[in-house]
Amino acid sequence: MSTRAAGAPVVQRWESFQHAFFAPPNELRVGAVRQLDELVTIAQQLVAQDPPKPVVLPARIDGVTHYFAMAFGAEQSRMLRELLQSHIGKTWTDFDGQSLAAKPSGDLLERAAIALAGDSRYVYRFRVAGTPLAARISVRESVQALLTSIAGAPRRNARLSLPIGRLIGDLADACASRAEQESAAAYAVLASDHRLSQANRMFLHIQVLAAFERWDELDQHPELDTLLKLPRPSLASDALARLAMSKLPNTLGLAAFGPVATRFNALIDSVSRIRSTAGARYYTLWALTAGESPDMLRERLTRAGWASDPGIVAVLDAQPSASPDDAEPAGSSVTELRRRAQESIEAGRFDAAVDLLSHMPTDVADLPAVVEAVSHTLTTTALALLARHRAAHGEEAIRRAFGPAPRVDRGIEPTALPDRIADLFAASTTPQRLPELAESIAQTGVSELRVLGGTDAACLAIQKITAGGGPGRLSPGLDVCIDLVRDLKTSNATVDDVRSLSYRVLELWAYHDNSGDRHRVSRIARLIDGLVELGLNVEAFDEVVELVRAGWDPFLTDADVPLGLDLLEHLLAHRPGRADSLDRFAVPMLSRIGPHNAGRIPSAALAVAVDLAPSFGLTITLPPAERVIGEQPATIRPGTRIALYSLQAQALERAARILRSRYPGLEVLVCAERVATDSLRAAARAADLFVVMDRAAAHAATTALKAERPTAPIRYAVGKGSTSLIEAAEEWLRNEATATGEPR
Known part of the structure; x- marks a missing residue:
């Protein structure tokens, strides 16, 4: 059952409502009775507000006074019902708190009221006792007092602002799910948020355009040249790399890449900042164009988990075995290595700079170059280089070299990803350190997962948290882990890696999250969708269903039926032939639906539940036919x-x-x-x-x-x-x- 109002704004529907409402069978006419005109004037003021406020208006049918109360949203409808109960009550009326969704008659006045409110659930109707006259006067005065109270209530401007990180995460989820309209809505919310800078709005916008391959629109972005010059987050650079690669033929070659390189320059300056196959290909072509050794480049990409891409393999194999920079760093003088490292930094090839600096002795004069290179490429090699200089020169020298200047990718963490994951869940980790850990994982987590054995190590860390008495704290660690699954999948990682990480995160949620967090469970449902789409054998599928069932108890509610049905349908569609575990998830959810709560479940979801129930040996009993459930089907034009x-x-x-x-x-x-x-x-x-x-x-x-x-x-x-x-x-x-x- 939809809660959305009809298309036109309420104030625009008001005039047609008056014509329809103050017409037969209503015997009342505007302009004929002063008391009625006063109520209509107040009502007109209420619907003209932004947002419109509830109204209550009378009708006289066959000498009996009826009142129609109309709200303009679910929350407003609940408030209106409570106000009617407190102001009107049952002394002189038959008001029972039920909307027209539960007891419609379908007469012309009801149609007019529903058209104004936009939904039958937002309209209440009650009759006034015919005698004595005091009853009608008392109810009229109570209605007028109610409307005056609503009109005089101060407008509530306060809004609960969601954390900006959560809003950006919702946008990333929508893009990863290929939900274009959801992405547009999420971006619209962020674009109007005063906490977001203009540069960050542009970064997010180009990510949305790239996610849905709107290349012409992105290529003609009025700020594209500016974006190419700004320091950017990794995902924004990846979006631009995808645009650049869309201009090239499927067969990669340095000749075709030349004009693209001239325009886009060093978009991806380190393997640690690669987020997609397109980004990896751009990085490879840019490095080869700059004269890097194909063999060293292949080794670096292999360590980072990107060398298996067919396009990268082909372009590396096509290069001659020697290049101008093929001289072994170990055989070069310190002066030559320093010169080449500085040239690499200036060209935005920070991995090459790290490789060169790693072959040099730890001279304090090289600290600025070390810090600059490591700041852009948080690979294992880079962190080892930083650790060697820290041991030689001390922590204070490293701190002075970094200085206070902010970077796009902040939060250098010399510890491995599994250790940072463990720290996120540890009760001993200070609240001040949690954001740094989360940001560090967001920046380098995917590249660390893609390293050979990286996902296995992360899965083992999560498994230990799940089995070792549970986490000391659940947030933000669980949400960061869900982010890792999403980003690993969108990076085109191997099916085995995505499947393994998804399972471990699902297990952690199922056994330890009793919060009832609906935002998180909707993300978990997406994770499960992706997991079963990868293909599971019977045993693995049954284990996934068991985990879903273990974590679903807080969501066996009327409000969560639509989400549960969506997930159930998805599991049904991907169930292996002999798996019979779905009953354990479906039966508790479907068997609790009946006459007592059918009216609280959206009508579309109720129809789906009724359709699914026989598949699990169930029959959902609905209320008697005369008690209509929810929004009624509209009358359709023939041939629709x-x-x-x-x-x-x-x-x-x-x-x-x-x-x-x-x-x-x-x-x-x-x-x-x-x-x-x-x-x-x-x-x-x-x-x-x-x-x-x-x-x-x-x-x-x-x-x-x-x-x-x-x-x-x-x-x-x-x-x-x-x-x-x-x-x-x-x-x-x-x-x-x-x-x-x-x-x-």
Whole structure:
């Protein structure tokens, strides 16, 4: 059941509401009774506010006075119900606290009220006792006092500001999930946040553009030349590297790279800052163009976990065995090594500088160069170089060399990733150190995971935390680990590494997170989605389901049914043939749904639950037919055609089946193509509405359908299950019915 209001702003709907409401069967007319005019004037002032406030208006039908109370959102509706109970009560009325969603009659006045409020759950109706006259006067005075109280309440400007790191993390999650509309919404929130600098807004914007391969828009960004000159976070540099690589043919070569290198320069200045295959390829081509030895470069990329990429292998194999800089550093003079190291730093090739400095004695005169190189490339070799100079010159000399100047990538941590993960969860770690640890892992964690054996070491560290009596603290360590899974996956790491890390993080959450944190569980659900998509055998799948079940108890609530159903559908779609463990997750969730709580569950989710229940030997009993549950299907125009697109075949078919049953005569087309086929284009042209599940979509297909519908409506499902497909379609149908004046 959607809680979204109808399309036009409330103040714009007010005039048409008055015409419809103060018309038969309502016997009251504006301008005829002073008391009514006073109520209408107050109501008009309330709906004109931003945001609009609740209103209460009377109607007289066959000599009996009725009142309609209308709110404009779920929270406002709850507040209005409480105010009606305190101001009106049951002494002179039949008010029972139930909205029209639970007891509609469908008459013209109800339709007008719902059209104004945008949802039947936000409208309350009650009758006043016919006699004595004192009853009607008392209720009218109470309503007027209620409205005066609402109108006089101070506007509440306070807003709870979420941590900026969480907002940026939500944007990264949406980009990693390929949820384009969710990404746009997350970026809009960040772009309007005063805590974010203009430069950081630009960095985030180019990351969004690159995530969805909007290369033309990124290439024509008005600030692109400025962005290329600024010190940038690793993810922003990676986005620009992906843009640069989009300009090159699939077969990498130094000749074609030359013009690109001239424009983009040293985008990726260290293997520790590589975040994607495109970034690794750019780094390789840039280093080769600068004359680095292919053999040394191959060794460095191998240590960093990037040398297996076919494009990199091909371009390295194509290089001659000798190059101008192939002279062994060990055979060069200190003066020559110092010169070459300085040239490498000036060219933005910090890994090469570290390699050269590592072959030099620990001279205090080289500390500025060491600090500069290490600051940009936090590899094992770089940290070993820093440790050698620290031992020779002392901590104070290192601190003076670093100085107070801020860097884009702050928080140099000489300890290995597994140790930093352990420190994040340790009760003994001071609160002041936690942000430094989290930032250090965010900057270098992926590169450390990709090193040979790096993911295994991190998994072992997380396993020890899970099994060794549990973490001393859960936050922010668990959230950082979820970030690591997301970033490792988007770096195109091996399936085995992503699968192993995902499992260990899921295990840690399942056994130790009893917080009921809904934001975190939605991220865990995405992690599980990705884990099962990698492919699990029966034993591994059963273990994953057992972990989900172990951690799901706090979410066996009415409010969490939609999320649970989405996850259940995804698990069903990827269940290995003989796995029978899903009952342990599905039955506790589905069996608790019945007449007592069906009205509190969104109607689309309820329909999906009813459809899924027989698969687990259950039948969900709903209230009697006369007690209508939730938002009622809109009346549709004959011949209305809706198309649904998703790569989740089972969810797609279930959503289509439910929509057809709820809207007899509605034609529902289903599309699951990965490429732009003729049938997809035909559906895009023919459908009145196209609903896209962009978290389970192919870029080529969505690009094609958008091209076929430049102005026709496209809506986006917010999840990966059938519930969100149904909700997106039904919201559009209700808005269409409201706009055309059709009964809802």
